[in-house]
Amino acid sequence: MEDGFKAIECNNGDVLDFGDNTYKVAKFKQAINTSFNSTLEDTLNEELSTQGVSIKQPPNVNWFQKGINCEILTLGSESWKKGKVKLKISVEFYAEEEDMKITNSNNSQITKTESPLDDLRRMIQEEN
Incomplete structure (x- = not known):
């Protein structure tokens, strides 16, 4: 997305x-799926x-939900393939890049913490 935003994967x-109002992504997606009724499909058609x-x-x-029967002819194939076309709506969140920089700097601090094995390594070095 433009305007200084970056996509972040949304989990349920x-x-x-x-x-x-606050909603879990799962409830939001369920509400969207339920909203796709015949009126919306008629409007789309x-x-x-x-x-x-x-x-x-x-x-x-x-x-x-079920999809619409159709056939597809793809490049390089020798014949048509029967199947369905189904529309799927995804929920995407775009964070402002400034927020992403803060998050990334926080994550880099977390990865710089000591490993639990560092104590063992020191003990082994002290014995030698």
């Missing part, structure tokens, strides 16, 4: 703070159609 146990992409599909086909 991470917490997002939207001012007055209409918008695709206005962009010149017309996909004929039977009723109760689901872009987000």
Whole structure:
């Protein structure tokens, strides 16, 4: 992402703070998945159609859960492959680079701590 932001991987146990409300990433993703109902799919199909992409599909086909039957012809393949197109939404968090520098400097301090084996090494050296 531009504007001095860097992507950070979100885990299901991470917490997002939207001012007055905080949610675990897992709950946020579940709410998004549940929100993908037929109204959203109808809107998507209409918008695709206005962009010149017309996909004929039977009723109760689901872009987000089950996928839509189609075929693909990839470069180098000898024939079409049957499968499904399924849309997946991911949750991404972009941290400001300034925060990343602070985090990275904190992590470098942690890695410079003594190893638990350092005491053993000193004891062995003292004996020799």
